[in-house]
Structure formats: structure tokens, C-alpha cells
Amino acid sequence: MKPNSTWIGTLLHEFGHSVYDRYKDFNLPFVVRDPAHTFTTEAIAMMFGRFSSNPQWLKDNAGISEDEKKKIADNCFKTLRLDQLVFSRWAQVMYHFEKSMYENPDQDLNQLWWDMVEKYQLLKRPEGRNEPDWATKIHIATVPCYYHNYLMGELLASQLYAYIVTNVIKSEDFKLQSFTNNKAVGDYLKTKIFMPANMYYWNDMIEKATGEKLTAKYYAKQFVK
Numbered sequence: 492m493k494p495n496s497t498w499i500g501t502l503l504h505e506f507g508h509s510v511y512d513r514y515k516d517f518n519l520p521f522v523v524r525d526p527a528h529t530f531t532t533e534a535i536a537m538m539f540g541r542f543s544s545n546p547q548w549l550k551d552n553a554g555i556s557e558d559e560k561k562k563i564a565d566n567c568f569k570t571l572r573l574d575q576l577v578f579s580r581w582a583q584v585m586y587h588f589e590k591s592m593y594e595n596p597d598q599d600l601n602q603l604w605w606d607m608v609e610k611y612q613l614l615k616r617p618e619g620r621n622e623p624d625w626a627t628k629i630h631i632a633t634v635p636c637y638y639h640n641y642l643m644g645e646l647l648a649s650q651l652y653a654y655i656v657t658n659v660i661k662s663e664d665f666k667l668q669s670f671t672n673n674k675a676v677g678d679y680l681k682t683k684i685f686m687p688a689n690m691y692y693w694n695d696m697i698e699k700a701t702g703e704k705l706t707a708k709y710y711a712k713q714f715v716k
């Protein structure tokens with residue numbers, strides 16, 4: 492580990508998974524003592540991971556000054572938004588490539604891959620290239636039909652964050668929040684997300700916790716507008 496933004500982002504992400512598991516209700520039967528879905532634990536991890544580029548979090552935890560916080564705030568947000576939007580396009584390539592590949596495995600997959608890259612990432616294929624570039628993406632072979640979980644996790648991270656800022660912290664500032672030492676946020680996450688573990692179908696758990704089923708609305712509000 493190194494004292495930099497990447498590593499604090501990774502730590503916050505993994506600690507997010509940890510608290511989810513730590514605070515599940517251990518009185519529940521063993522078979523439901525898991526997150527509601529793979530992407531719901533990703534969502535918690537991602538929500539915390541995003542704090543590595545949050546100026547308020549850096550002030551509360553890394554000790555930067557109020558002046559420094561103000562100075563970097565705009566760049567911090569732009570960095571996070573860029574990460575999110577670039578990833579959202581890449582996730583589309585993976586999802587639509589796999590969907591089409593399983594629908595019609597005999598088609599020209601080399602071409603399909605670059606068709607998707609051009610369509611969703613707006614990149615140009617290298618001229619005259621006809622190689623199985625898609626096969627270099629390990630998820631296609633090792634975790635098939637999984638990639639959408641990452642983007643669903645990001646959607647839920649935004650939905651939970653918006654709910655917490657509005658209803659638990661009761662603020663209208665969606666940028667300068669850190670959750671640091673905020674017991675009410677911890678209590679909310681414990682009782683509504685972690686403790687129910689896998690008792691409910693994931694979309695029912697989300698509705699019980701936020702009043703709505705999973706929606707892209709808050710992700711769009713936060714990063715696209």
C-alpha cells in the first residue's frame with residue numbers, strides 16, 4: 492500500500508464490503524446470512540470508495556485545511572464524474588457484447604466487439620484489425636454475464652447516498668458530505684441494509700431502505716444532470 496488516492500479508494504471500497512458482513516444479523520439462519528445480492532455489497536463498497544475523491548472526507552480524515560478543501564473541490568468532483576461516465580460506457584460494451592454473443596455465438600465476434608466499442612465508447616477500431624480482442628477481457632471467460640453488477644452497484648451507490656444526505660443528514664449539499672463520525676448514518680446502514688442480509692429479494696430490500704425500487708435517477712442527477 493502507498494499513501495495515495497488509489498489506495499485509500501481501494502481500502503474504503505473493501506472496508507465497505509467488510510462492514511456489510513460485520514453487521515449482518517447473526518441470529519438469522521445461515522443460508523440468508525449474505526448480502527441481498529452481489530451488487531448490493533458492491534454498492535456499499537462503491538459508495539464508501541467514492542469518498543477518496545471527496546474534499547470533505549479528505550478534510551475530516553486526512554486533515555487538509557478548509558482552504559485546500561475549497562481549492563480542490565471542483566477538480567475532485569470532475570475526477571469522480573469522469574471515472575463514472577467513462578466506466579458507464581465501458582459497462583455497456585461488456586453487457587451488449589455478451590448478450591449478443593450468447594444469442595448468436597456463431598457470428599463474427601471480432602467484429603461484434605469493435606462494433607460495440609465504437610457504438611458505446613465512441614472509439615475507432617484500428618484499421619484492418621481482425622483479432623479476438625474480446626478474449627483479452629477476463630470476465631467473459633471467468634465471470635460470464637456478471638459485468639452489469641458493477642453498474643447496478645454504482646446506481647445503487649448514488650441512490651443510497653442521495654437518500655442518506657436528504658433523509659438522514661437532512662442536507663441539500665450532495666457534494667460536501669463525508670459521513671465521518673455520523674452515528675445516524677451508521678444506524679441507518681446497519682438496520683436497513685446490513686442486518687436484513689439476504690432476507691428479502693434485493694429490490695424489496697432497496698424499496699424498504701429508500702422508498703423506491705432500484706432507479707438510475709439519482710446516478711443521473713449526481714453525474715449527468
Ligand SMILES: [Zn+2]
Binds near residue numbers: 508533
Ligand atoms: Zn467490491
